Amino acid sequence: MKKLMSTSLVALVSTGFTAQAESINILVEGGGKMLQEAVAEKFTEETGIEVVFTEVPYQGVFDKLSAEIASGSSNFDIATIDVVWNANFAPHVDDLSGLFTDEVRADLPSALVEDAKVDGKMIGMPAWANAEIVFYRKDLWEDPDNQAAFKAEYGYDLAPPATWEQWRDMARFFTKDDMHGTATVGLFSEEWMAHVLQAGSPGVILDDAGNVILDNDAHVEALEFYRAPLCEDNSSPENALEIGWGEAQNLFYQGQTAMMKFWAHAYRLTPEDSKVAGRVGVAPMLAGSAGIAGIPGPWYNVIPSSAENKDAAKQFIAYAVEHNAMGIEAPLGLAATNSAYESYMGKDGYEHFGPLLETLGADATQGRPIHPDYQELVDEAVMPAFQAALECEDNVEELLADAAEIARDILD
Amino acid sequence: MTDAGNRDIGKVLINAFALLLVLSYALPYVYLLMTSLKPAADVQQIPPSFFPDRISLENFGEVLGSATLPSAFANSLITAVLTTLLSLVLAVPAAYVAAQYRRRITVLFLLFALVTRMVPAVSLGVPLFQLLKTLGLLDTTTGLVLAHTSTAVPLALLLMAAFFEGVPRELEEAARMDGCTRFQAFVKVVLPVMKSGIAITALFSFIASWNEFLYALLLTSENSKTAPIVIAEYNSVYGLAWGPMTAAAVLYSLPVIIVTLALQKQIIGGLTFGAVKG
Numbered sequence: 001m002k003k004l005m006s007t008s009l010v011a012l013v014s015t016g017f018t019a020q021a022e023s024i025n026i027l028v029e030g031g032g033k034m035l036q037e038a039v040a041e042k043f044t045e046e047t048g049i050e051v052v053f054t055e056v057p058y059q060g061v062f063d064k065l066s067a068e069i070a071s072g073s074s075n076f077d078i079a080t081i082d083v084v085w086n087a088n089f090a091p092h093v094d095d096l097s098g099l100f101t102d103e104v105r106a107d108l109p110s111a112l113v114e115d116a117k118v119d120g121k122m123i124g125m126p127a128w129a130n131a132e133i134v135f136y137r138k139d140l141w142e143d144p145d146n147q148a149a150f151k152a153e154y155g156y157d158l159a160p161p162a163t164w165e166q167w168r169d170m171a172r173f174f175t176k177d178d179m180h181g182t183a184t185v186g187l188f189s190e191e192w193m194a195h196v197l198q199a200g201s202p203g204v205i206l207d208d209a210g211n212v213i214l215d216n217d218a219h220v221e222a223l224e225f226y227r228a229p230l231c232e233d234n235s236s237p238e239n240a241l242e243i244g245w246g247e248a249q250n251l252f253y254q255g256q257t258a259m260m261k262f263w264a265h266a267y268r269l270t271p272e273d274s275k276v277a278g279r280v281g282v283a284p285m286l287a288g289s290a291g292i293a294g295i296p297g298p299w300y301n302v303i304p305s306s307a308e309n310k311d312a313a314k315q316f317i318a319y320a321v322e323h324n325a326m327g328i329e330a331p332l333g334l335a336a337t338n339s340a341y342e343s344y345m346g347k348d349g350y351e352h353f354g355p356l357l358e359t360l361g362a363d364a365t366q367g368r369p370i371h372p373d374y375q376e377l378v379d380e381a382v383m384p385a386f387q388a389a390l391e392c393e394d395n396v397e398e399l400l401a402d403a404a405e406i407a408r409d410i411l412d
Numbered sequence: 413m414t415d416a417g418n419r420d421i422g423k424v425l426i427n428a429f430a431l432l433l434v435l436s437y438a439l440p441y442v443y444l445l446m447t448s449l450k451p452a453a454d455v456q457q458i459p460p461s462f463f464p465d466r467i468s469l470e471n472f473g474e475v476l477g478s479a480t481l482p483s484a485f486a487n488s489l490i491t492a493v494l495t496t497l498l499s500l501v502l503a504v505p506a507a508y509v510a511a512q513y514r515r516r517i518t519v520l521f522l523l524f525a526l527v528t529r530m531v532p533a534v535s536l537g538v539p540l541f542q543l544l545k546t547l548g549l550l551d552t553t554t555g556l557v558l559a560h561t562s563t564a565v566p567l568a569l570l571l572m573a574a575f576f577e578g579v580p581r582e583l584e585e586a587a588r589m590d591g592c593t594r595f596q597a598f599v600k601v602v603l604p605v606m607k608s609g610i611a612i613t614a615l616f617s618f619i620a621s622w623n624e625f626l627y628a629l630l631l632t633s634e635n636s637k638t639a640p641i642v643i644a645e646y647n648s649v650y651g652l653a654w655g656p657m658t659a660a661a662v663l664y665s666l667p668v669i670i671v672t673l674a675l676q677k678q679i680i681g682g683l684t685f686g687a688v689k690g
Contacts, residue, residue: 030648031648057645058647060641063626067537067541070541071538075551082649246456246651250456250458256458271453273453332650
């Protein structure tokens with residue numbers, strides 16, 4: 001850690017910070033303020049530079065930053081943006097390659113470093129990252145009757161699900177007594193995308209060269225698996241197309257599902273009055289033929305090219321990644337660096353960090369395409385096919401072939 | 413069945429239909445209110461329940477204890493009141509002239525006001541941003557009031573012009589014969605007649621500013637942020653805090669409801685202003 005700190009300080013000096021601004025303005029979404037407030041206070045204490053957060057709703061970050069960029073000048077020295085916007089803002093933000101020292105790179109999951117790179121430019125520094133992991137009911141899994149019955153029925157020990165097959169078996173097993181094994185999220189496709197990587201696809205929707213691979217075998221196989229609890233096993237509520245993250249989370253909290261794949265931060269946010277409070281166990285995301293894989297959900301600190309206090313902004317970003325663990329005490333409890341997560345490993349209440357880190361650092365884990373048309377690809381090509389598949393009637397292969405054609409048309 | 417009996421049945425049916433219509437309009441708001449009264453664990457209950465199993469004020473407590481919402485409410489109120497006043501000051505005399513002294517240019521003027529209502533607000537966002545930035549008015553109440561006024565004035569102008577159409581020109585002429593100047597005739601004779609029209613125009617201008625989201629998002633940051641932005645922040649990428657969000661929305665709707673009730677008489681008068689009496 002000392003080595004990391006000293007190297008970071010050298011990096012700070014070598015990037016040539018000159019005039020000290022009195023304050024810097026950061027554009028953030030609500031969660032972003034919460035996760036960076038502590039480090040900002042410490043930064044102000046040490047440097048005298050005040051950090052002012054402007055908090056806006058999620059979509060407001062995109063809209064406001066776009067307006068600032070279009071106006072040719074920015075009131076914000078830093079903006080904390082969702083990874084899905086990296087490609088859109090890449091031409092309008094500074095290259096932060098200088099802050100990606102060897103130590104910083106080594107301390108970040110490689111998928112987060114890759115997502116920061118757009119056309120060879122490091123457009124932002126990860127501020128925190130999230131990924132889906134497996135949540136299950138410890139009380140059900142540790143129940144001796146369930147253990148014996150499961151072994152008798154499926155021939156192996158009841159343990160947190162680690163593979164696709166185990167997931168389906170356990171979902172079927174716990175579908176009883178007014179409870180479903182799990183819920184299938186039909187309003188968002190990220191969970192399926194993680195399965196696509198687990199199935200060995202070189203990428204999600206697009207490959208590294210930007211070719212559409214939405215209809216490759218891994219996409220098909222993953223969608224068949226994703227809809228199996230709903231369409232074949234009846235181990236998931238029928239109204240998948242009405243289930244988003246919030247609904248899936250609530251079904252689990254209300255004891256209506258036995259397990260879910262969900263974003264890791266939720267572990268510490270289990271409501272005290274929920275039926276599962278104190279009984280939640282966590283495990284890494286599932287493994288397919290390519291091993292464990294997840295879709296990271298990182299946010300990046302970027303410096304708009306038209307920002308006024310760029311030196312101070314760089315100083316803050318370097319400081320924030322060096323003191324990344326400070327965000328963990330915030331309710332969302334997320335960080336980006338391995339060392340930040342590792343510093344909390346073994347502490348009570350942070351049992352999800354092990355599975356999260358294992359998922360983020362897995363070889364097959366990688367981000368969604370860093371492409372300016374990503375959202376259009378999802379809205380126009382992916383979601384119609386994905387949701388049609390969840391109606392359990394059409395052939396997945398044909399749906400994805402049609403979706404791939406639409407995707408190619410969008411990119412032409 | 414007598415004619416009177418038929419008329420009574422007809423009235424009952426019309427009233428029942430009207431009640432049904434009102435209930436269908438009110439239903440989303442009632443659901444919002446019911447949700448705000450549910451404890452956190454029941455807010456996103458699946459399947460959802462319309463009425464709370466038990467009433468809880470915890471969402472209101474959270475909202476009222478929030479560091480940002482009270483100041484955002486104050487910003488919204490100041491902005492909406494100033495926007496309303498400025499819009500009326502600009503639109504009422506302009507509408508009077510346009511309606512009473514009809515020339516080709518005044519018709520064009522009203523047409524132009526109508527056209528400005530057709531321009532999507534989003535396309536004006538960046539130019540307004542640049543303009544206010546040049547003037548040093550970004551993230552100020554003054555800047556936001558000017559932005560809101562730019563959209564409220566055309567609305568107020570069109571509404572008031574329609575109301576002034578119903579005022580006989582002879583009213584001003586009679587006042588002038590009694591010794592009033594044109595301005596005195598307008599202020600002392602014409603405006604008092606227009607109370608209902610002004611009330612309804614003021615209400616629409618107030619609501620337009622009170623609920624406005626896009627300009628408030630683009631043109632304000634921390635100092636003059638209004639409540640719609642803060643309420644929207646409850647919908648974060650890490651989850652939607654339905655309970656506090658609905659509680660904030662209920663509280664935010666109260667001033668408009670109170671103003672509407674207070675001005676009920678004038679609003680009804682305004683809505684029927686100019687109607688032909690039998």
